[in-house]
Amino acid sequence: MKKFSLGLIVTVCMMSFIYFTYPNNVHADNVYKAYNSKQRSNKYKLIWSKKIKPSEVYLTGTDKLYSKNMFSMYYYKPDLINDLLGRKFMTTEKEKLYNIVDHKFYYFYKINRNYNSIRIPSNGAWVRDKWTIFPEGMGIEKYRQIASMLPGVKLDNDFQKFAYLVAHTFVDGQGIGDSDWNDPIIEKVYPKLMGADVLSDPSSYWKKYDNNFNKTMREKLYKNQISFEDYFKAVFTHSFDLNRYSKYGNKIGIYMDPKGSSLYGRIIIFFTTTNRHDKFDRY
DSSP states (O other), X not given: OOOOOHHHHHHHHHHHHHHHHOTTEEEOOSSEEEEEOHHHHHTEEEEEEEXXXXXXXXXXXXXXXXXXXXXXXXXXXXXXXXXXXTOOEEEEEEEEEEETTTTEEEEEEEXXXXXXXXXXXXXXXXXXXXXXXXXXXXXXXXXXXXXTTSTTXXXXXXXXXXXXXXXXXXXXXXXXXXXXXXXXXHHHHTTSEEEEEEESOOSSSOGGGOXXXXXXXXXXXXXXXXXXXXXXXXXXXXXXXXXXXXXXXXXXXXXXXXXXXXXXXXXXXXXXXXXXXXXXOOO
16 A cells, blocks of 8 residues: 655645635736635535527626636736737626625626637636627617617618727727728728717726716616616717707617626717718727
8 A cells, every 4th residue: 555654745735725725826827817716716606507699799897807616817917908808709608606705696708719819718718797798788679769769860780880899999998900990891881981979988998978977877877766768868968969960861870788787878879970070080
């Protein structure tokens, strides 16, 4: 029978204890660092896990990803945050977790590597729904409802794609890249002047659209003191006339971030214009 010394056994036990319990066990990486914590993992209880329809997804406002069981947290340093934001990922899985400490439920999506998002763990990583931007946003029915409040306009499929383009490419402050402008939908609109209104944006990028009035109305929205429809009308008419788009044409695109998103309350309206003051620049 093979014998092990007491010293070896103690050493192995100590190393195991540090690896599984010490929250700042750091693994160096060129882009991110992995902090392992058994304590964090033990705080979460899996409620369900399911496959979902494959979808592209962009991230906003976060510098952290997680392993499936929350044991590892992947932290991206500020100078490398653009390796997360403004990159397209794919997701096919969703989970609901319960935090036994704060007694709240949380939803996470698994994101996977693709050709232009290689700087995440090879087996993928998990991100909270709060930090995601999906193509559908609030959904087409809500967009139709909002569009009906604006006289003489209708939603256009190509303009919807533009609104989503604005929604996901400006979260990192870099703007729209050349590859985005090569999209075939550009040819359907260009060389017309393109305009985009970003209303009541809670991020740090569109500060000029986030005045005190919009902040007050957004707080009322968060506290369920006002419906989304009344919220939209309030923040829109604070800056514009309801007939703003009908004088340029009847096509618009709308993107709005769903409840639960860190950008909930942001409203993007894409349109074509003849007024150069409304022009939407590519940079």
